[in-house]
Amino acid sequence: MLRWISISILILGISCGRDEKTVETERVTMKLSSPAFVDGGFIPEKHTCEGEDLSPPLSWSDLPEGTKSLTLICDDPDAPMGTWVHWVIFNIPPDSDGLPEGVPQERELPDGTRQGINDFGRIGYNGPCPPPGKAHRYYFKLYALDAKLELNPGVTEDQVLRKIEGHILAQAQLMGRYQRER
Numbered sequence: 001m002l003r004w005i006s007i008s009i010l011i012l013g014i015s016c017g018r019d020e021k022t023v024e025t026e027r028v029t030m031k032l033s034s035p036a037f038v039d040g041g042f043i044p045e046k047h048t049c050e051g052e053d054l055s056p057p058l059s060w061s062d063l064p065e066g067t068k069s070l071t072l073i074c075d076d077p078d079a080p081m082g083t084w085v086h087w088v089i090f091n092i093p094p095d096s097d098g099l100p101e102g103v104p105q106e107r108e109l110p111d112g113t114r115q116g117i118n119d120f121g122r123i124g125y126n127g128p129c130p131p132p133g134k135a136h137r138y139y140f141k142l143y144a145l146d147a148k149l150e151l152n153p154g155v156t157e158d159q160v161l162r163k164i165e166g167h168i169l170a171q172a173q174l175m176g177r178y179q180r181e182r
Contacts, residue, residue, distance in 0.1 A: 031061045032142045032172035036101070043138060043176035049129030050180065052102075055087065059098035060142055064169040067094040067144040071164055073157055076128065078136040085157045086138065087125040088116030090149050107153030114153040116160060123154060128178035135179035144170045 036056040037043050045051040058072070070092035076084045089103070092113045105124030108114050120126045130136040145167045151159060 030063055030142070030144055030170040030172040032058065032140060032174045033060075034058050034140075034174060034176075037176045039174050039176075041176060042135075043128055043178045048127040048178055051127075053125075053127050054102040055099065055125035055127070056176075057098065057101040058140065058142075058174070060172060061097065063094060063144050066146050067169055069094060069145050069148045070096070071143045071145060071149070071160060072099070072140060073143075073160065074125070074138060074140045075157070076130070076136050076138050078130070078134075080131065085119040086127060087118055087140075088155070088157050088160055089124075090114055090116065090151065090160055094144070114149075114151070116151075116153070116155045116157065128176075130178060130180055132180045132182055135177045138176045138178060140174040140176070142172045142174075143168050 033039070034056050036047060043056065047054055047056045060070075063070075069090065071090040072087065072092065073085065073089075074087035076086060089099070090113070092099070093111055096111070103109070103115075103125060105122065106115065107123055115124045117123060118126050128136060128138055143164055145164055146169050147167045149160065149163050151163055
């Protein structure tokens, strides 16, 4: 029995002998941020239904090599009827470093970026608009893809998520909160 334990420890030691920190630091991690709010912080009212309902400015860095397009989805998993989609935007050029505040609610932008339909039934961004009460979380999820999506503007989040399967090189996430008092 003792011999079996010694062999198991030896095998475990060999399989875990790699320096995990070295492996982790060699991998590039894509980053997503906003000058409007910090990760986990509150989204300013101007980016919500109680304000101007402008999309927040977003920036990203450290895209992986081979990125051919970017996709961004914003949703609220705390919505009373299940996850609520606020924004679907895809085919963002890989040479961009972010999106400006107030992206127009157009099906296709001049650079070829396309927007899908959100759960409000509209094209583009519609911001947080939770029922009064506790704060909801809003996840901005950025995907670096090895392909441009062959999808028309006006598609749903589900259609985009199905199409990006097998094409995700990296992803990053930014979470903001919003709470309505009235």
